[in-house]
Amino acid sequence: MIRGLVTIVRAQWEHALGCLLAASGLVLMLIGMRQVADAKSLVDQLSFLMSTGVFGLGLVAVGVGVFLSGDLHDEWRRLDRIEAAMGAQAVQTPADPLIAQPPPSECHSLTGGQVR
Amino acid sequence: MLRSMPRASVGRLVFAELDRLTAWTLIGTGFVCIGIARAQLAAVRFTIDQIAYFTSGLGAGFFLLILGLALLISADLQDEKFKVDRLRERVGSGKGSATSAALRLGHPLRNPAVLIGLTGAVALVTLGWWRASSGASVDDALAGPLFATAGLLLSAGAVGVALRRERRQLGQWRRVLLEPFEEDDRATTAGAIAKDHPDGEWTLPGARRSHRRACQALAFPDAQPVPLPPGAEPLEPCLLCHTEDMTDE
Numbered sequence: 001m002i003r004g005l006v007t008i009v010r011a012q013w014e015h016a017l018g019c020l021l022a023a024s025g026l027v028l029m030l031i032g033m034r035q036v037a038d039a040k041s042l043v044d045q046l047s048f049l050m051s052t053g054v055f056g057l058g059l060v061a062v063g064v065g066v067f068l069s070g071d072l073h074d075e076w077r078r079l080d081r082i083e084a085a086m087g088a089q090a091v092q093t094p095a096d097p098l099i100a101q102p103p104p105s106e107c108h109s110l111t112g113g114q115v116r
Numbered sequence: 117m118l119r120s121m122p123r124a125s126v127g128r129l130v131f132a133e134l135d136r137l138t139a140w141t142l143i144g145t146g147f148v149c150i151g152i153a154r155a156q157l158a159a160v161r162f163t164i165d166q167i168a169y170f171t172s173g174l175g176a177g178f179f180l181l182i183l184g185l186a187l188l189i190s191a192d193l194q195d196e197k198f199k200v201d202r203l204r205e206r207v208g209s210g211k212g213s214a215t216s217a218a219l220r221l222g223h224p225l226r227n228p229a230v231l232i233g234l235t236g237a238v239a240l241v242t243l244g245w246w247r248a249s250s251g252a253s254v255d256d257a258l259a260g261p262l263f264a265t266a267g268l269l270l271s272a273g274a275v276g277v278a279l280r281r282e283r284r285q286l287g288q289w290r291r292v293l294l295e296p297f298e299e300d301d302r303a304t305t306a307g308a309i310a311k312d313h314p315d316g317e318w319t320l321p322g323a324r325r326s327h328r329r330a331c332q333a334l335a336f337p338d339a340q341p342v343p344l345p346p347g348a349e350p351l352e353p354c355l356l357c358h359t360e361d362m363t364d365e
Contacts, residue, residue, distance in 0.1 A: 042254075046166045050154045054174055058150060058181055062143060065185035072192035079199045079290070086206050 014070025018063045025059030028052050135191035142184030150177035167257040171248035175241035175264035179271060183234075186275035190224045193282050200289050207293060224282040225275065233274025240267030317344040317351075324352055331357035 009016045032052025039045045130137060153173020157166050224230070241264045248260025317326040318334060318341045326344055327334050331354055334341040344351070 042163050043161060043166060046163065046170055047154075047158050050150070050157050050170055050173060054150055054177070055147075055154070058147060058177065061178075061181055061185060065188055069188055069192050072189065072196060075290075076192070076196050076199055079196065079203060082294070083199065083203055083206065086203075 012070065014066055014073060018065075018067030018070060020063070021066060022060050022063030025056040025061075025063060028056030028059060032056060133191075135187055135194070139184045139187035139191065142180045142187065146177045146180030146184060149173060149180060153177065163254050164251065164257050167251070167254065167260060168245070168249040171260040171264050172245050174261060175245055175267065178268045179237065179241055182268065182271050182275060186225060186279060189279055190282075193224060193279065193286065196286055197282075200286060200293065203293055204289070224278045227278060230274050230278045234271055237267040237271035237274070240264065240270060243267075316346075318342065319344055319351055325354045326351040327354045328357040 029052065032048050035048040035052060036045045039048055150173050153169050153176075157169040157173070160166055160169070244260040244263030244265075244267060246260075247263055248257045251257030251260065316329075318329055318331070319326050320334070320341055327341070329341075
């Protein structure tokens with residue numbers, strides 16, 4: 001179970017980090033909300049708002065950014081695999097120009113069936 | 117890792133990743149600004165002073181965060197743009213003037229609309245800080261955070277729209293580029309899976325997931341994996357051994 005979780009986190013570390021940051025930010029904001037509600041004066045409320053609310057919101061923003069960045073990295077890796085597959089095919093058939101349409105099924109298998 | 121690299125390589129790496137390095141520096145600085153404002157805010161006991169620190173911390177900190185995140189995402193988009201352009205060249209559809217179509221778009225954050233938006237945002241945040249620090253009463257000063265928030269929303273909107281437009285454009289090019297592969301993919305999915313996994317898919321008696329033969333889930337001492345017969349109803353793919361498939365979906 002833990003081993004599986006580690007594997008998933010390793011494979012998707014950017015998504016995992018993004019979720020972790022966003023979740024931490026949300027928890028911080030909830031704690032801040034509670035503290036602000038319990039505070040008696042505006043002075044204390046502003047302190048809590050700054051330390052938990054603003055900081056938590058910042059964490060959520062960074063978490064979302066890292067998550068999106070992970071998505072873009074995934075897309076880049078997919079394109080990279082397709083490029084590598086095309087390169088491999090060019091090495092196998094040096095006489096054929098690349099412009100000639102490569103058999104997509106072969107590219108497909110080289111990219112692990114990920115062209116979707 | 118850096119220690120074992122020659123100095124020239126480190127320099128090249130820094131140059132190549134300058135956008136990301138700057139992005140993380142801006143994000144870190146943003147959090148430092150918020151932290152400093154928090155410390156100063158805790159040190160004063162008058163609400164009106166606190167509002168000034170709150171506005172400056174919120175405005176400066178979040179503005180830097182937004183800039184950093186925009187740079188981070190635009191760096192990823194730039195990488196993808198180069199990759200798409202190289203693929204277009206390879207496939208042959210990008211010869212001549214079309215080759216650099218992706219590159220002609222330029223940096224998403226260097227377009228005039230974004231720069232105007234960011235300048236307006238800086239002006240609003242500064243105005244907010246000025247209102248908060250020079251307000252005669254708490255009610256006056258409270259307009260400060262409002263101006264700052266408006267500025268932050270403006271900056272987030274400006275970079276958000278630019279990045280979204282860029283991503284949509286890239287998505288269109290990618291779709292055009294990959295269309296032949298996608299069509300084939302639909303037609304040959306079953307065959308390709310069989311080709312990729314010559315040992316076929318396995319499962320455990322009574323389980324509802326399918327695994328590759330080398331999956332850790334099948335490696336328990338008491339596990340008795342059985343191969344899935346061809347034509348059997350497909351099972352849910354295992355999260356461990358099909359992780360890579362899932363990341364690319």
